[in-house]
Amino acid sequence: MEGLSVIVPCYNKVELTRDCAGSLARIRLSNIEFIFVDNGSTDDTTGFLKTLTGKFRNCQNQENIGLIRAFNQGASLARYGTLVFMHNDVIIHDWNWPDRIADFLKTRDDTGIVGLYGARKIRRDGSFTGRCIVHSKLESGNLRNDYMEVAVVDGLFMAMKKKIYEEIGKFDEGYTMHYYDKDISLKAYINGYRNYVLNIPFTHRGAGTRSTIKPEADTALRDKMSNIFIEKWKSFLPLDVRTKGERIKDWIKKYV
Numbered sequence: 001m002e003g004l005s006v007i008v009p010c011y012n013k014v015e016l017t018r019d020c021a022g023s024l025a026r027i028r029l030s031n032i033e034f035i036f037v038d039n040g041s042t043d044d045t046t047g048f049l050k051t052l053t054g055k056f057r058n059c060q061n062q063e064n065i066g067l068i069r070a071f072n073q074g075a076s077l078a079r080y081g082t083l084v085f086m087h088n089d090v091i092i093h094d095w096n097w098p099d100r101i102a103d104f105l106k107t108r109d110d111t112g113i114v115g116l117y118g119a120r121k122i123r124r125d126g127s128f129t130g131r132c133i134v135h136s137k138l139e140s141g142n143l144r145n146d147y148m149e150v151a152v153v154d155g156l157f158m159a160m161k162k163k164i165y166e167e168i169g170k171f172d173e174g175y176t177m178h179y180y181d182k183d184i185s186l187k188a189y190i191n192g193y194r195n196y197v198l199n200i201p202f203t204h205r206g207a208g209t210r211s212t213i214k215p216e217a218d219t220a221l222r223d224k225m226s227n228i229f230i231e232k233w234k235s236f237l238p239l240d241v242r243t244k245g246e247r248i249k250d251w252i253k254k255y256v
């Protein structure tokens with residue numbers, strides 16, 4: 001099996017990072033590494049990361065450079081050919097997930113990005129519509145198959161070949177947060193690849209990777225990021241990978 005480099009940025013919220021590292025430590029694979037990028041945490045995160053050994057690697061930033069730059073930084077340190085970008089507030093309940101990801105990437109060579117959550121349609125304004133796919137132990141998912149094609153993969157978990165990550169131009173650091181996942185999904189798509197969600201149960205504990213920005217400031221930032229995204233993708237969107245049957249079903253659900 002080709003090896004995996006798992007990149008997990010963190011900024012404070014040490015209890016989430018501890019649980020995340022604990023769940024990754026149960027993976028019994030030899031060719032895997034976990035790169036934690038500490039974005040200048042001020043709590044016990046830095047101390048905790050120093051206690052990790054073996055397959056864990058630690059990258060220490062003096063200040064918070066944000067999630068997106070931390071992802072690219074982690075990727076530049078990766079030793080293996082498959083990159084997994086993951087939030088520190090995600091727990092995957094199937095410890096065999098690295099094999100499933102690696103097998104999927106091997107068997108479907110049209111794959112751009114593989115995730116755990118995504119949407120079949122993205123509108124011109126960047127919002128999702130149609131069937132949103134989610135699968136976790138807490139929320140009952142609507143994904144019935146082993147995998148499904150999506151237009152965009154959510155940034156809570158994104159796996160891709162390093163070769164493709166480099167070919168499509170990495171994460172766009174023009175965004176400071178939000179939209180980076182939709183952006184890279186679309187970049188994979190326009191380069192001829194397809195994006196997928198696998199049916200692997202997980203829990204996303206929410207907002208742990210984000211910094212401590214107040215809600216009103218976050219809304220302003222989201223609007224700014226949204227404008228960058230729309231400007232960049234307006235001539236290409238919407239992107240809809242639903243079947244004709246699904247589109248009709250969704251339409252009926254909405255209007256009848």
Ligand SMILES: [Mn+2]
Nearest residue numbers: 087089207208
């Ligand atoms: Mn998160």
